[in-house]
Amino acid sequence: MTATQIIIDCDPGIDDAIALLAAFVSPEFDILAITAVSGNQPVEQTVRNALQICELGGRADIPVYTGSHRPLVREAIRGQFHGNTGLGNTCLPAPIAEPEENGAVEYLVDRLGEARRTGELVTLCCLGPMTNLAMALCIDPKIADGIKRIVMMGGAYREPGNRTMTTEYNMLTDPHAAHVVFSSGIPIVALPLDATHQVILTPDHVKKFEAASGRISASVADLMAFWDRNQVERYGSRGGPLHDPLVIAWLLAPRLFKTKRARIFIEHESELCMGQTVADWYGSSGLAPNAEIVTQVDAAGVIDLFLDRFSRYNPDIAA
Numbered sequence: 001m002t003a004t005q006i007i008i009d010c011d012p013g014i015d016d017a018i019a020l021l022a023a024f025v026s027p028e029f030d031i032l033a034i035t036a037v038s039g040n041q042p043v044e045q046t047v048r049n050a051l052q053i054c055e056l057g058g059r060a061d062i063p064v065y066t067g068s069h070r071p072l073v074r075e076a077i078r079g080q081f082h083g084n085t086g087l088g089n090t091c092l093p094a095p096i097a098e099p100e101e102n103g104a105v106e107y108l109v110d111r112l113g114e115a116r117r118t119g120e121l122v123t124l125c126c127l128g129p130m131t132n133l134a135m136a137l138c139i140d141p142k143i144a145d146g147i148k149r150i151v152m153m154g155g156a157y158r159e160p161g162n163r164t165m166t167t168e169y170n171m172l173t174d175p176h177a178a179h180v181v182f183s184s185g186i187p188i189v190a191l192p193l194d195a196t197h198q199v200i201l202t203p204d205h206v207k208k209f210e211a212a213s214g215r216i217s218a219s220v221a222d223l224m225a226f227w228d229r230n231q232v233e234r235y236g237s238r239g240g241p242l243h244d245p246l247v248i249a250w251l252l253a254p255r256l257f258k259t260k261r262a263r264i265f266i267e268h269e270s271e272l273c274m275g276q277t278v279a280d281w282y283g284s285s286g287l288a289p290n291a292e293i294v295t296q297v298d299a300a301g302v303i304d305l306f307l308d309r310f311s312r313y314n315p316d317i318a319a
């Protein structure tokens, strides 16, 4: 099996951290790098969090790059539900590794340019505001030909937003970046709230992950327990939506997902609907679809997949 070369662009963030920990133990991936961005936390904190999660997961070999300190145009807004550090009340040792010298945008331009030249295309996993990728595309649009596909968490179509009435956090934070990326012509798989709200990590699930996760079980339990929204009327149960991890789950097991092709537009002018992701499901715009939008998820299948992956942190359980 040839491993899929991926770059994970993220703003850890508890759900970003869960996604990273699952990716670290999945041999299907050749993780080229992690690029951190301003989002849930300032980029200095998201870089630190990424370094800490790499060391927790035994993957200090993965280079971590510092990305944009702010969205392209709008002022930064911070994530909710991630606690003061972005990793809940999880206490991890200060990271030993440092971020790479050059910045994330420079790395993306260089590495995706190389992929374009060699033809070994890279998959971009976007788990936060899309500022880094948008900036790289603005600097060198040709790097789009070095990207196999973008698998991104963000947007809301038939679901209401989770930060405004219409808009999901990653899109609201940097709608202009999302507009650049969705206008790029790069193949996109979108995991919106319509999908992520189908997979709620409940307290019972957390107990199972704690039991399965071997040497990282205490941190996993802390991370996942903090993610409980306790908003039963919104999510139908205790727990929190597995937003970013669904990006990794789609790449590992697309059979667990149903998608619909559509042209996606990003509202980046209206204050009322800023960042709203608008889908042209039936071609009324006359423009070709630019994305596969995930509409249905086998939630139990995703939980089982992640339990299998997290059990790989338990040396007593053969991989």
Ligand code: RIB
Pocket: 011, 013, 014, 015, 016, 039, 040, 079, 080, 127, 128, 153, 162, 168, 169, 170, 243, 244
């Ligand atoms: O709306 C969910 C997204 O915003 C996820 O990426 C999560 O990390 C939050 O910050």
Ligand code: CA
Pocket: 010, 011, 012, 013, 015, 016, 040, 127, 128, 244
């Ligand atoms: Ca995120």
